Amino acid sequence: MDDYKTLNATYYELLANFEFLNTTYQNLNSTYYELQRNYDSLQIGYNDLLAQYDSLNSTYNNLLQKTNELETKYDTTLCMHADVERRGVKIGKFEEKYGVKIRPRNTLEDALRSMELKEERKVKH
Numbered sequence: 001m002d003d004y005k006t007l008n009a010t011y012y013e014l015l016a017n018f019e020f021l022n023t024t025y026q027n028l029n030s031t032y033y034e035l036q037r038n039y040d041s042l043q044i045g046y047n048d049l050l051a052q053y054d055s056l057n058s059t060y061n062n063l064l065q066k067t068n069e070l071e072t073k074y075d076t077t078l079c080m081h082a083d084v085e086r087r088g089v090k091i092g093k094f095e096e097k098y099g100v101k102i103r104p105r106n107t108l109e110d111a112l113r114s115m116e117l118k119e120e121r122k123v124k125h
Contacts, residue, residue: 080111 084091091102 094100095102
């Protein structure tokens with residue numbers, strides 16, 4: 001009978017250990033799924049932030065490119081005006097000597113348009 005009591009005690013001890021391990025497994029399993037949901041949520045948030053970053057980066061690059069184009073155009077215009085001012089004395093002497101009036105372009109756009117018209121005339125002839 002002692003063997004039966006010992007075996008029965010061992011059985012109940014193993015059953016208690018099994019129930020403890022089963023409960024621990026269930027807790028770990030639910031924690032795993034909760035972490036998985038949190039990870040998925042974070043992944044979605046990360047992807048959203050990455051898309052926003054890409055959009056901002058693209059917008060910034062476009063603005064930077066436009067700014068560079070405007071700066072180049074502005075610098076060219078300044079150089080043209082500086083050139084006209086620098087050559088002002090020579091232009092005055094030339095006008096007096098040959099009796100003609102030289103009218104420098106007011107803007108870079110006028111000068112470019114004039115050059116385009118001259119090229120079109122050359123192509124037609």
